[in-house]
Amino acid sequence: MDKSEYDAIVIGSGPNGLAAAITLQRAGLSVLIVEGKSTVGGGMRSQELTLPGYVHDVCSAVHPMALLSPFFKSLPLKDFGLEFIQPKFAAAHPFDDGKVAILEKSLENTALGLGKDASAYRDFMGPLVGDIPGLLPSLLGPFVWPEKPIEMAKFGMKALPSATWAAKRFQTREARGLWAGMAAHAIQPLQNVATAAFGIMLMASAHLNGWPIPKGGSQSIANALAAYFQSLGGKIITDFQVESLDQLPPAKVVLADITPRQLLKMAGSKLSSSYKSRLEKYRYGMGVFKIDWALDGVIPFTSRECQDAATVHLGNTLEEIVDYEKGISEGRQGDKPFMLLAQQSVFDPGRAPAGKHTAWAYCHVPHGSTIDMTTGIENQVERFAPGFRDLIREKHTMNTSEMEAYNPNYVGGDINGGIQDIFQLYSRPVLSISPYRTSAKDIYLCSSSTPPGGGVHGMCGYHAAKQVLSDVFAIIKS
The missing domain is CATH 3.50.50.60 (FAD/NAD(P)-binding domain)
Structure with a gap:
């Protein structure tokens, strides 16, 4: 040494x-x-x-x-x-009937895709996207008195409520589901105070800089x-x-x-x-169970737009996502997980041999859980992409203890x-x-x-x- x-x-x-x-x-x-x-x-x-x-x-x-x-x-x-690669869409959120909500870099295009909630989305996210760049020194650091107290107060009014409370401004299944998937990155029950902040920051980051790989x-x-x-x-x-x-x-x-x-x-x-x-x-909080797949082709999502997003949230409705995350926080493992899926090789072909693909996914699980979620996760992908299982050539899984063994900072799988x-x-x-x-x-x-x-x-x-x-x-x- x-x-x-x-x-x-x-x-x-x-x-x-x-x-x-x-x-x-x-x-x-x-x-x-x-x-x-x-x-x-x-x-x-x-x-x-x-x-x-x-x-x-x-x-x-x-x-x-x-x-x-x-x-x-x-x-x-x-x-x-x-070098960063920007997918066409930041994220996609499909539903059982084949429809999909899309988070685009364009705030206006995202709003238009939400139908009756277009105005509600503009009113909610528009001012935040304008204010957040100037608030980043305060938002991405220790607590200090903000240099822009008025803008910070406006941000706080929207960010401090729970994600479920903030969802009340939306009427459509599409807007509510898209919002829930974003807020679920908080890795805690969506009824918790300030979980709205996570959804806001992720949506704003998409409109400001995209979600690159x-x-x-x-x-x-x-x-x-x-x-x-x-x-x-x-x-x-x-x-x-x-x-x-x-x-x-x-x-x-x-x-x-x-x-x-x-x-x-x-x-x-x-x-x-x-x-x-x-x-x-x-x-420490919830853990994660993660899978990587080597695939024979692109994931065959029923919603074709999903193939234009590197990130896909699989959880269907707000109600399903809220229920799943609450159960995990209470130590109950559900069989229809909310999951985050990434399909990097669609946009970065060097990640796999010619004509082949990779995919990456994880779901939240109780802290320290060693339950094998492979079947639950693959069922959820198959739910929105029939025929997915036929493409799997090989897979690699990591439960919470394996995540912690790989990186000791992931205590109990808490990333x-x-x-x-x-x-x-x-x-x-x-x-x-x-x-x-x-x-x-x-x-x-x-x-x-x-x-x-x-x-x-x-x-x-x-x-x-x-x-x-x-x-x-x-x-x-x-």
């Missing part, structure tokens, strides 16, 4: 670990990233999980927040090989971030699993892209008893680093003026267990690094 002394060491090379390292390296510090796997990426990895020549995204697949992220926008990632797989994002970091002089060591901070070479500060549970294991002796007690109360409900939206991992600080002056958290939470945007790492620059190196935050 390298015995050089560094200004900072970052544990983990997910989007937030890489963002923290880049931010510190750009400030002129010497930074080392240590990664337990053989490749960088965290939740941004791609592998041949099924058959040779079929490239699958192991975790994240479609990246609405990547192009919305102020941090990512500040980087010259195109120069390091990153990275050419070649999510690994392309990780590779570009790592290459940029190294071009600045940063160093990365892979295949180094950190069990204790004592394993690390000397450094003025350590930033950990991990969740509270791992931090307690790695650094418990260095933390105060009161801080450890608060971390032990941190709550958001802890539930993002109203009680842990800004007070993650603890209620603090700076949630990135720990009780030890030389240890900081920079993971999705800090604001603004889960997603491939790098903002948790960026804000943690800015706090470190201010606290440890007396470099004023800007």
